[in-house]
Amino acid sequence: MKKSVLRTSGFGFVLIGLALAGQVYASEKVPPPRVIYGDARQELSVYPSPYANYLIGRFAMAQGDVSTAAQAMSAATLADPSDGDLREKAFLISILSGDIDRASTVAQGMTATTDTSRLMVSLIGAVKAVKSDKPVPALKDIDALLKVNPHDRNGLLLRPYILAMNGQWKAALDESGDAALQGNDRDRLLSYLIKADRARINELKGNAADAEAIYKLLYQPGAATFIFGPDYAAFLERQGRRDEAKTIWQAIADQTSDALAVQALKRLASGDSKAPALPGLVESMSQALFVSSTVSFSEHDSEFALASLHLSMYLDNSSDRERIFLGQVQQELKDSDAADSAWASIKPASPFYNEATLRRIWAMRNDEKLDQALVLANQGLEHDPDNLSLIVEKAGILHALDQDADALDLLDARIKRVGDKDFGWQALYTQAVVYEGLDRWSDAEAAITKARAINGNQPEILNFLGYGWVNRGEQVDQGMDLIRQALKVSPKSGAIIDSLGWGYYKKGQYDQALDFIEQAVQMEPADPEINEHLGDVYKALGRDTEAGYEWQRVLTLKTTEKQAEAVRRKLDANAASLKIANAKPKATTTALNDERKSHP
Structure with missing residues (x-):
């Protein structure tokens, strides 16, 4: 099995306050x-x-x-x-x-010589004034910012709160500028976010009916559930309408497994009547900057996302959701140490503690720090022994360490304790990978078929099943069709390109195989299995010396002992065949002038 496609980690980016836990x-x-x-x-x-x-x-x-x-x-x-x-x-x-x-x-x-600097000078001035409880200079700075760019998202989201901070509630709730924010999808999203802030300001002012009217307008099943649902559900709880709030929290949890939604459902189920506190103006501005940061990140503007996020945390540093996102942004900016520090700072009592740990494990696995990742996974399982995410991740680590028997024991023990009804495609995929590592293909095929029934377009699933068929010479054409489907979804995957090349190899079409597998090696130069396949193709084409060089290279890469032993056998056989070829007498041709010299 190609370890380069084994990573099952990777919740999507946090967008507009969505944190998947x-x-x-x-x-x-x-x-x-x-x-x-x-x-x-x-x-x-x-x-x-x-x-x-x-x-x-x-x-x-x-x-x-x-x-x-x-x-x-x-x-x-x-x-x-x-x-x-x-x-x-x-x-x-x-x-x-x-x-x-x-x-x-x-x-x-x-x-300041650039608009960016001018914007940031005014924004920092406003944020520092807000934190120092100086509403008049805060309004002056935010107005200066909007003179530089009247459509700046941070400025438009903060200004109503700063107006309210100055006691100008009527201006804070003014809707006259909404129509100007409907020209495109980006502005339309901003107009919805401004409306959500207006709902919060209405509640702060004591206008519960007006706040609810806006929440009802914004909240719709689907994407709006996790964008605007948390604020609406918290509002309903504060109004004493627990059953309505529970319905919204449940919808959020079903879609995203959001930590705060899960926590709210547990609170409501326990009979705890304490509703979420209404955030004040400063805390609300912090949340507005966080939302702005997530939108910037979704627009691939990571530096603006990081700047807005730091300003959000400067106003209110109590949100672990923001620390999760901070790590994501820093990871995107290639600052792995800072990302790990952000996630490691989240305390055990936090509902985001588990997600932070899982993200740390993913980062360690990507950096090939498998031993450290395993230690972290074990710590997690001591605290929560039936956690499926951790069990799946640990099984994947054990497979990468060539400990498939231990990985299977881990999965089987969990199934024995609580069953496998909650197995998603990732868990089934990992189970299939472990079975395949133990040469139990029929079990692996059954598990991956279940995974395919859940998510039939997942490239890892299609490649695993297709490669499995191809590699065993079973349904080679059908297997190659599945691999082609995977390649359409993930066209830059060296592992999947290699699988397609391996299909041509199995069909005896070595020239076509070479084209694909050489391309795969260029994309994944450190993948031992792809390099081994290239050696196999060279051998099939009669290029024995090149095959030997390629197999020698495999032994310099990170392989399992099982794979290394198989490559050594190929090298020994190749060396023996080269020795026999070199020992055969070679025909010689004598030049005519040499022949005359030997017969004067």
């Missing part, structure tokens, strides 16, 4: 900070020059270490305050690092 568990150990900046300081001098700090900052940013970059750039700015361009860079990087106070300090006396 699995039942998992984490270690509280936070990795030590990186010391790129400190090491560079020692190398350069005790007091590095502004330019040296600038270079350190540039290098740190290239490595994804935003925190170190901000520290270095700020040091360079303080050493040379006259350099306006450097000061502007330090300002923006400080925001990305989450040091809002330092960004504010750097901004003092700075001449």
Whole structure:
């Protein structure tokens, strides 16, 4: 089985406040900070020059270490305050690092030369004023921001709350600008988010009927369930309408397994009459910035997402949902250590603790830190022994470590305790992979067929079944058809391209096989199975020396002992055949002039 398509981890991105939660568990150990900046300081001098700090900052940013970059750039700015361009860079990087106070300090006396800088100077001014309970300067700054860009999402979402903070409730609830936000889908979404904020402001003002009218308008079954449902359900609970709230919470939980929805259902089932507290103006502004951040992330604008998220957490740092998302954004920006730190900071009592741990495990597996991932999975299972997400993840890790018997025992024990009715396609897929690793193909085929019935378009499922048929010489054409279907869904998967090439190999069409498998090796150069297949194709084409080189390469890659032993046998057989070929006498041709010389 191709391990390069074994990853079953990967909830989708958090969008518009949607956080998908699995039942998992984490270690509280936070990795030590990186010391790129400190090491560079020692190398350069005790007091590095502004330019040296600038270079350190540039290098740190290239490595994804935003925190170190901000520290270095700020040091360079303080050493040379006259350099306006450097000061502007330090300002923006400080925001990305989450040091809002330092960004504010750097901004003092700075001449912003871009719209981005002008926007962020005003936004930070407004946010700091809100946090300091200074509503008048907050409104001045947010109005300055909207002069730079009248359609700025952060400005439009924050302004009604800041108006309310200034006591201007009528202006905060004014709907006259809504019609201007219907020109395209992006603006239309923003108009809905503004309406949701208006519902919150109505409730804060005591206008429950007006708040409910807006919630009813926004809340619809489907996507709107998890976008606007949580606020509406919490509102209904505060109104004492627990049954109506439960219906909405249940719909959210059914669609997303959202941690807060699951927690709310448990609370309601226990008879706890304590409804979620109504967020105040500052907390509501923090939530608005978080929503804006998730939308920016969905638009592939990760840096703006990170900036808005840090400002949200500056106003209110109590949300673990935001820490989950912070890790996602940092992971997207290739700052794996910062992402792990964000997830590791979530405490065991949090409803998001399990999801944070699962995300840490996924990151470790992607970095091939299987032993660390296994330790974390074991810790989680000590806390929650029947958690399906953790069991599936641990089984996948054990398979990658060539411990399929232990993986199967883990799955079977869980089934024995609580059954397998909750097995989704990921659990069934993992079960099939483990069976296949134990050479129990009929069981693997049965499990993957069940997975296919749940999600027949999943490329991992199609490739697994198709490759299984092809590799065994059973239904080769049908297997190749399944692989082609998988390739349509995932056209850049080297593993699936290799599977198709292997189908041609099994059919004896070696030239076609070579085309696909060479392409697969280029896409997945460290995959031992794909490299082994390339050696097999070379051998079939009579290119024995190249086959030997390719199989030797496999032994330099990360393989299981079973696979390594199979490759060694191929190498031995290939060496023997080359030795026989080299030992055969070779026919020689004598030149005519040589022949005359030998017979004078």
